[in-house]
Amino acid sequence: MINKTFSFLFVISLVFIFFIFYKGLNKSSLYEPKNEIKNIPKFSALTFFEKKKINSENFFEQNEYYLINIWASWCLPCREEHPLLLRLRDNDKLKLIGLNYKDNFESAKKFLNKLGNPYEKILLDEDGTKAIEWGAFGVPETFLIYQNKIVLKFIGPLNEKSFDKIEKIIK
Numbered sequence: 001m002i003n004k005t006f007s008f009l010f011v012i013s014l015v016f017i018f019f020i021f022y023k024g025l026n027k028s029s030l031y032e033p034k035n036e037i038k039n040i041p042k043f044s045a046l047t048f049f050e051k052k053k054i055n056s057e058n059f060f061e062q063n064e065y066y067l068i069n070i071w072a073s074w075c076l077p078c079r080e081e082h083p084l085l086l087r088l089r090d091n092d093k094l095k096l097i098g099l100n101y102k103d104n105f106e107s108a109k110k111f112l113n114k115l116g117n118p119y120e121k122i123l124l125d126e127d128g129t130k131a132i133e134w135g136a137f138g139v140p141e142t143f144l145i146y147q148n149k150i151v152l153k154f155i156g157p158l159n160e161k162s163f164d165k166i167e168k169i170i171k
Contacts, residue, residue: 040148041133048100048108048122065094065170066145069119070131072103073111075139081157085118088163093170098122101131101139144169 044055060066069085071078089096098119100108103126125131134143137155144152144166151169154162 038150040145040150043130043133045123045125045130048124060145060148062147067094067096067166068099068134068143068145069096070099070101070134070136070139070141072101072139073107074103077157078140079115081140082115082118084158084163086116088166089118091167091170095120099125099130101125102128
């Protein structure tokens with residue numbers, strides 16, 4: 001009797017362990033951040049060229065579209081998306097703001113001189129804290145802002161599909 005009980009518990013335990021492992025294999029281990037609409041973070045930052053401190057509460061106008069692009073000169077995907085940012089700059093309904101992430105000032109300046117400056121304003125994020133406040137996981141990341149809310153978030157470099165999506169929304 002004890003032998004049958006032990007065998008029964010052993011089989012049940014194996015089935016339970018198999019079930020746990022099976023469920024674990026079917027669940028993705030990749031973390032996907034939520035792209036939900038939320039308010040923009042409040043922050044202050046130095047401007048890139050003037051080194052003038054600005055406050056986000058006085059910076060964003062209510063009825064304007066803004067594209068916040070987190071970039072760095074050392075970031076290869078940032079170079080890949082740069083021509084699309086230059087094209088977006090030509091849209092007068094959109095203001096492009098760059099957030100220069102953990103970058104060397106001279107390298108960032110050379111990057112802009114070589115590839116062109118698509119940004120109306122560039123803010124410095126020397127220690128990476130402002131990008132974290134925005135919920136960024138790395139560079140490049142881009143946020144479309146309207147009415148002080150994040151309307152869209154793009155993780156990774158912009159591409160033609162994301163370019164078209166932005167253009168469609170701001171029309």
